Amino acid sequence: MTLRYERLAQDGVARRGRLHTAHGAVNTPAFMPVGTAATVKGMWPEQVKATGAEIILGNTYHLMLRPGAERVASLGGLHKFMNWPGPILTDSGGFQVMSLSELRKIDEDGVTFRSHVDGSKHHLTPERSIEIQHLLDANVTMAFDECTPFPAEAPVAAESMHRSMRWAERCKAAFKDRPGYGLFGIVQGSVYPELRRESSEWLTRIGYDGYAIGGLAVGEGQEMMFRMIEATIPFLPEDRPRYLMGVGRPLDIVGAVQRGIDMFDCVMPTRSGRTGQAFTRRGTINIRNARHAHDPRPIDADCSCPVCRDYARGYLHHLFKAEEMLGPMLLTAHNLQHYQTLMAGLRGAIEAGRLDAFAAEVAEAESRGDI
Numbered sequence: 001m002t003l004r005y006e007r008l009a010q011d012g013v014a015r016r017g018r019l020h021t022a023h024g025a026v027n028t029p030a031f032m033p034v035g036t037a038a039t040v041k042g043m044w045p046e047q048v049k050a051t052g053a054e055i056i057l058g059n060t061y062h063l064m065l066r067p068g069a070e071r072v073a074s075l076g077g078l079h080k081f082m083n084w085p086g087p088i089l090t091d092s093g094g095f096q097v098m099s100l101s102e103l104r105k106i107d108e109d110g111v112t113f114r115s116h117v118d119g120s121k122h123h124l125t126p127e128r129s130i131e132i133q134h135l136l137d138a139n140v141t142m143a144f145d146e147c148t149p150f151p152a153e154a155p156v157a158a159e160s161m162h163r164s165m166r167w168a169e170r171c172k173a174a175f176k177d178r179p180g181y182g183l184f185g186i187v188q189g190s191v192y193p194e195l196r197r198e199s200s201e202w203l204t205r206i207g208y209d210g211y212a213i214g215g216l217a218v219g220e221g222q223e224m225m226f227r228m229i230e231a232t233i234p235f236l237p238e239d240r241p242r243y244l245m246g247v248g249r250p251l252d253i254v255g256a257v258q259r260g261i262d263m264f265d266c267v268m269p270t271r272s273g274r275t276g277q278a279f280t281r282r283g284t285i286n287i288r289n290a291r292h293a294h295d296p297r298p299i300d301a302d303c304s305c306p307v308c309r310d311y312a313r314g315y316l317h318h319l320f321k322a323e324e325m326l327g328p329m330l331l332t333a334h335n336l337q338h339y340q341t342l343m344a345g346l347r348g349a350i351e352a353g354r355l356d357a358f359a360a361e362v363a364e365a366e367s368r369g370d371i
């Protein structure tokens, strides 16, 4: 175990903890802003840090295609390259190959695909994915897996999960252990509790620094997602962090924390911010809507971010209508702060033993609407 995780408080199955990496500590439950091509789009690193984010996510698929893992390594690794001195988690590339590239082929050895950037041919294997993440100098390396397409019949889901588990063993063998660096396994099994249990026990036997729950947030819906988390958590080690990949909206995160999840990543706050969607305690608004054109109020009166301090909805509306680049920049900064404020609230609620009350307050505020 080279990535120390300490549990500081517990409220039911929910945990408040801290993950110690070579580039600093991560307070959990934590939300990781997505920094796909070595940038959190539209944000200077200092601004990302100012939102409260302590760890960001980088995408292996994008960086291996452009500028290339060896190039990032020659320029000092991802921390130096993008001027983010804090912890970095990189995903392993498999999910993005399947969702972004053309002409891809999966076999026991790995995936063959053509780049969506220039059509060049690539072959990604568990071993190469681990090597790329090492070249990037990721503090948390993700195992190379196959996110089982949804929906899938049980036999298909079992075959897919078994392949991911064989790949997980190859990743563990290829990973170079270093203090402050770690490897996370990824649980698969689609929407079948017995497959989720089999996958969790298989990964636990191999032993990882943390355990991600994959194969979810792929259209199964919130209720099924929560059921699969409940079917998985009991079979994962309690002394290691759990990471729910690709999640999610605020209420998804709250419910997942209540069920024992410690880490999250999602493009929602950044991608939707660029389209004009702003998160508030009372749900989301689209700033492009004409009703905001003359509104002098901030996005969210309860938000402490620089955007809500200094800018009116009417100004943000104008920026988006005029397609000014400052619009997406300001909304991204606000949305990331909104998510970090939620995470700080969850950590505090667990420490105070009032997580269920906090969850009810978040849900009630969101349902109130009228924003």
Ligand SMILES: O=c1[nH]cnc2cc3nc(NCc4cccs4)[nH]c3cc12
Binding pocket: 091, 095, 099, 145, 146, 147, 148, 186, 213, 214, 215, 216, 217, 218, 245, 246, 247, 267
């Ligand atoms: O099993 C997985 N393995 C490795 N990466 C993932 C990323 C994931 N992201 C989502 N949902 C968020 C989405 C992002 C884009 C399309 S869906 N679900 C995910 C599942 C996996």
Ligand SMILES: [Zn+2]
Binding pocket: 299, 300, 303, 304, 305, 306, 307, 308, 309, 334, 337
């Ligand atoms: Zn704000």
